[in-house]
Amino acid sequence: MIADMSIDFQERADNLIRQTGERATSGRIRVLAMLLAEQRPVSHQEIEERLRGKSRLNRVTLYRILDWLNDKCLVHRIVSDDRVWRFRANNDLRTHRHAHFKCTRCTRVMCLDDMKAEYDRPLPAGYRPLEVELTVKGLCAECV
């Protein structure tokens, strides 16, 4: 079962990457498959550890793969006050206009998929909004 699932993610990743019209390299596929399987925001460091064992990806290459996946909207990037980026697969097209929760004890970040990142008051005159980030910080259920 587990094995089947992993093959499935591999295949989905491969398809998604090919749909961009650019090269489907093994690195890109492995990283995206892993993120598809996780379904939560994962840091560069965690990904590196997770991928260890199999032919290891270079650190720089991993940064570049994550950038690329982000450019192609296959993943989204979440920033947090620990100055670390986390990445999460965009499984469908209702992408990332949602809020995030950051646990200040275990440092994990989760997507609050059904809480929209929005604001209600007008911006100062002349300002053009492009993106909104809403992060709730506190303790998650396991750390509380």
Added chain:
Amino acid sequence: MIADMSIDFQERADNLIRQTGERATSGRIRVLAMLLAEQRPVSHQEIEERLRGKSRLNRVTLYRILDWLNDKCLVHRIVSDDRVWRFRANNDLRTHRHAHFKCTRCTRVMCLDDMKAEYDRPLPAGYRPLEVELTVKGLCAECV
């Protein structure tokens, strides 16, 4: 006029720091006075440049002073996706439960004082919120 104002900020900074009951050092006073005069979020680097000329503060000391001012709630710290902290004086006690705007072109950050950082949906069961961060990103009036 300008000179008077600067003396005024110096004095206000001095008072605020003494009210904490801890030591009123020249570094703390200079940094807080500068922030009181600015009334906008300023990065460590900017502060360092601004304070250049007068007897220069050590880089590490400045980090420590900013941490200290933050601990004492005399300033608040704003995080942003460029992994740079910015600091703004808390002029009164209606402190920092407000949103921020980050210009993606000039990289400046401003406080949206009358936009509250809040959320409307419930968190997952067992989660305890402690703080909320809301950042609107886009182009400011000067960069649009």
Added chain:
DNA sequence: GCTATCATTGCAACCAAGTTGCATTTACTA
């Protein structure tokens, strides 16, 4: 006002996350 004391400062060295330039390898195209 002077001195002792402990917090604060400065220095040097360090760390972690992320980036750049360039030579090598690899996925795709013809």
Added chain:
DNA sequence: TAGTAAATGCAACTTGGTTGCAATGATAGC
């Protein structure tokens, strides 16, 4: 199946921030 541009790996670098420790300085007690 070979040629080619794109992707990768490596080494070195940058930026923002931190740590340990010795030197300095603000304040309390006299």
